[in-house]
Amino acid sequence: MTEAAPPRRADASAAVPIARVVVMGVSGCGKTTVGRALAASVGWRYLEGDELHPPENVALMAAGTPLTDANRQGWLEKIAAMLANATQSGEGLVVTCSALKRRYRDLLRGGDAQLRLVFLHGPRELLAERMAARQGHYMPPSLLLSQLEALEPPQADEGALGLPIGPTPEALASVAETWLRHCAALAAVAAAMPVSKRALAPSPKPGPAPVSMPASRA
Numbered sequence: 001m002t003e004a005a006p007p008r009r010a011d012a013s014a015a016v017p018i019a020r021v022v023v024m025g026v027s028g029c030g031k032t033t034v035g036r037a038l039a040a041s042v043g044w045r046y047l048e049g050d051e052l053h054p055p056e057n058v059a060l061m062a063a064g065t066p067l068t069d070a071n072r073q074g075w076l077e078k079i080a081a082m083l084a085n086a087t088q089s090g091e092g093l094v095v096t097c098s099a100l101k102r103r104y105r106d107l108l109r110g111g112d113a114q115l116r117l118v119f120l121h122g123p124r125e126l127l128a129e130r131m132a133a134r135q136g137h138y139m140p141p142s143l144l145l146s147q148l149e150a151l152e153p154p155q156a157d158e159g160a161l162g163l164p165i166g167p168t169p170e171a172l173a174s175v176a177e178t179w180l181r182h183c184a185a186l187a188a189v190a191a192a193m194p195v196s197k198r199a200l201a202p203s204p205k206p207g208p209a210p211v212s213m214p215a216s217r218a
Contacts, residue, residue, distance in 0.1 A: 016042045016177060017184040018092040020083050020112040023176075024099035024154075025120035026147040027139045028127035029165050030172070031096040034120060037173035042180070044092030050139075052078050062138040066146035069101075076107045083111025100150045105158060116183065118176045119154050122165035159183070 021044075023035040032048060039046035053075050057067055079097055086093040099105050099117070109115045124144070131141040154160035161179045163172050 016092075016180050018044075018090055019114065019116055019180060019184070020086055020093045021095070021116045021118060021176070021180070022079075022083075022099055022105075022108060023094065023096045023118045023120065024105075026098060026100070026127060026151055027144060028131040028134075028141075029120035029122060030130070030169060031098075031120060033169040034118070034163075034172045034176070035094050035096040037169045038118070038176050039094035041173055041177050042092060042094075044094050045086075047079075047082060047093060047095045049075075049079055049095055049097035050137075058138050061143060062140070064140050064142050066143055066150075069103075072104065076104055080108050080111035083108060083115065085111075087112040098147065100147060101152045102155070102158075105154065115159070116180060117154055117158060117160035118179075119160050119162045120165050120172070121153070121162060124148060126165065 021038065023031045023038065025031055032050075035048075036046055053061075057071055057075060060067060060071065076097075079095060083093065083095065085091075097104075097108065099108060105115075105117065127148075128141055128144055131139070131144060154162070161176060163175060165172075
């Protein structure tokens with residue numbers, strides 16, 4: 001008789017149903033580090049939005065020129081197409097994208113109507129300090145003000161989780177992962193209900209209100 005192998009400990013990432021997530025916010029908020037940490041934790045592919053900008057956009061930003069809506073259009077369409085491909089193939093995906101304006105996010109939702117947003121935000125002074133400290137990035141600190149002026153924080157109907165920067169990327173990613181599980185659980189409850197009662201079910205969108213976390217700079 002062949003003995004069964006000892007049961008393996010379940011991977012926590014297996015508990016997170018497949019979804020597409022955009023980690024958004026202005027430059028310096030930590031999109032890349034939090035996005036990578038989240039993708040690693042849940043076992044999904046990670047996509048760096050900054051690397052998808054065409055050379056002409058990179059040249060403009062490197063020269064300190066803010067991008068216009070027209071400059072961003074093709075870039076956003078490319079990210080939306082990648083989200084659509086991941087949705088069609090049933091692939092989990094974490095993407096970083098500033099997604100500053102509502103209409104930008106609406107365009108991205110064209111790739112996945114159930115797109116989840118993790119919105120990183122913080123005080124201008126901390127953002128500027130982080131931008132000044134990083135090396136090898138084409139985005140100069142002088143463009144922070146233009147991004148903050150263009151920013152339209154996600155509204156209650158956008159399925160977004162707001163996280164203040166300050167805690168470690170791992171801590172923020174952990175909160176985001178818990179939130180994704182919560183959203184999936186609410187969606188499962190609603191789907192199991194008779195159609196006539198679904199309007200009474202708690203909606204997985206927009207999900208919980210923005211989470212308050214310690215404002216430490218750790």
